[in-house]
Amino acid sequence: MSKTLATAHIFKTGPGTSIQDLGRMDYGKYGIPTSGCMDSKSSQWVNLQLNNPNDAAVLEISQPGLGIRFSAPTMVSIAGAQAQVLQNGKEVGNPSLIPIMAKDQLEIGQFITGARVYLGIKYGFKSQLELGSRSFFKEITPLPYFSKEGKVSFWDEASTLGVLHSKAKWDHRWFEKEELEVYLGPDWRLLDQETKSHLLTASFHISPLTNRMGAQLLETVENKLPELPTNPVFPGTVQLTSGGKIIILGQDAQVTGGYPRIFQLSDLALSILAQKKPGQVVRFSKLVC
């Protein structure tokens, strides 16, 4: 059976909507950030529902108010934040798998819990591949974000219609956890005992200064750490600045940094953090390597 390339037209969007996949991990050698889905647990889940390979590109939506129209039949899956989903104006009960007809329109409304919605499509979105990834990033891909409107290709697929025997239900409770499991970072040993125990027991609030580059926490932690030579960092590296700010690096963070690296988040903790909104509480809990 032959497939043809069809177009999904984003006719409205809030800030911060982008195409993401597994990112370009091996291009840090040129100073290029990793990129990729902030909450990989949710993006993997939508790809699994669609029988997609795990590198299929999905839409990452971080604000309500997205509208998208499809020019051809396909199947989509929505997970991540729990949000209101409308298909041609009618509320979709379980958005785990949504059969799409040509000219169908989907809208993502209000977010009930969580901060990022993932919309996957059969075979993945086919935006431009750059250095092995379709993940949007300024000056790497043609667009850094979709703004107001945009277009992205996908393979049409009529045959998935009618194969809805068992529809899984997305359970969002996992990201309501406040504990972020962390490994101790390479510079942890430079901290004094008091600071160490404070970092592992205190509650911290997510500050409004939170985006794909990183999440800053509101509370500061006084420390006497020296300025260090610039060394590698990764998504999930937690930095403690000389001013006492705690920064948890995201997928679009730079690949090296000079601030002491006190923790490294587990993959699950990174996904949990990606679903936290400013004002919510997190705590660090130590994992033993």
Added chain:
Amino acid sequence: MEITPWLGELQWEHSPSDELLSQQLGVIDWLEEHEKEHTDTVRQGFTSIAILWKEQGFQTRFKNHYKTIKFPRVQLSDRIWQIPVCYEPEYGKDLGSLAVAKRLSLNSLIKLHAENRYRIHFFGFLPGFMYLNGLPELLHTPRKPFPDRTVDPGSVAIGGAQTGIYPRESPGGWHTIGRSPVIFFNIEKDPPVWAKAGESLEFVPIDGEEMNKLLKQPPSPYLK
């Protein structure tokens, strides 16, 4: 040392130097040759190398054998890139305040910066940003307490013990002392950068008139 079951780091206690860089590049070459299929990526910093392993077992095996591995030492390249830089106040807006703070004349500050040769250690911060070693101690300057909102692409700046070139427009906390018309990162090219870790770089002062010409037709960097 192991950080997570998949992420490990080799660390050195010394300060950044040519000697350390040649050891680091040797380890990176060795990993590229022997462990390429077992790693997702290898990232280099001034005093460490981070290795992200595909599986926990690969890291364990490496850790157990690490002490017996004879890593090669890489002879650092003798290639020297020459980068035109216009050090006029129009492009180096912090040149004046830096000269005052250092009690240097503009000319001697420029001379100090441009007479030196810098070693390229690795790329980081922004796509195409080179971490350079070799800034004369007299020019070491704490970063700005409040970063500038935007710095022009090609801006040459000083921050802490470092000097560097912003490859693209970006917010910046370093003191801008000039600007280069060269393009430092081009996604259309493979690789998107023209220099390699271990090579060297020199800044060649140009005047405003030449800068205007070159900004319209960005030149390629040239080898000395």
